[in-house]
Amino acid sequence: MASALLSATHFLPSKSGEFGRLWLRSCRSSIRGKMLPTPLARRDPAGCGGGFVISSVLRRGATKRDTVIPDPDYRIPIVLLGLAGGLAYSNNxxxxxxxxxxxxxxxxxxxxxxxxxxDEALEVKVGEQLQESGENVFVGGKNRWKYSTFVNWELWWPSFPILVYFKETQTNPQGQVHFFPVIFNGKQLYDVMVERAGPSKNSGPGES
Incomplete structure (x- = not known):
């Protein structure tokens, strides 16, 4: 993956007084007014003041990535409708x-x-409420593919993206190819694909 994931480590004691441990007093320990769940905190082994030290279990929450939904882009259908109008005007x-x-x-x-x-997969959804799109009509299975199964992907063409292609091994261990028209913001699509699925072989699209 192109982006490095942040990780949380244990807070360790320091004799020199440098910041090394986050103390939560047992009588008032809270985060935004709520007690830490027991799986995320453990007793200080030294037993000083009844304090708690944050466990590295917090690492999981720190590494979770936000959900990204590229904006819709109407350029391709507009170009096609304009071309159709021109052909009809010229009696074609x-x-x-x-x-x-x-x-x-x-x-x-x-x-x-x-x-x-x-955080872990690309999924095709429909409607304002982002409902599931159902089974893939061409190859079967859910329209959801984990980034870890991506073999490669491309965006054609970078200056005016028309198609996005990717190959994954989740649907078929031998590799399943998918093509989608780029009806989304090409720059946003390229950036999130690079971040979640690794770099493609071609260059990125220009600003939309």
Missing amino acids: LLPAAPVGLLGLLLLFQTTRVRFVFD
Whole structure:
């Protein structure tokens, strides 16, 4: 992964008086008004003042990453609808029809489909309430893939991203390929993919 994870270590005693241990007095020990749960605190082995010392179990909470949802981007459906309109204006109705239908489909999908990057996986969700998208219609299984199963990924093309490709081994141990139209902010998508799934082979997109 491109980003290093922070970790919490034990607070150790220091004879020189430097900051080494966080004391929580037993009669008033609290964090934001709440007592520390017992799994997260342990008695000071020296028994000084009935204090508690924070355990390294806190490390888990410190390393959890925020959920990221790239903003929708309507540029691709708008370009397709514009192209369809131009073809229809020039009496090229045969190619205008499928291009226009594709543009309308992507316009609809842009309003409802979201890529949700949580702490451990990428998941495709739908709607304002971020409901589950159900089973993948092409390869089966849930539309959720752990970053640890990503083999590689690419964003085509960096200056105007149209497709995002990734290959994972969760769906198929031999490797399963996925293609999605980039109906999200390309810069945000690239940045979070680099952070969660490692760098791609191509360069990143420009500012959207």
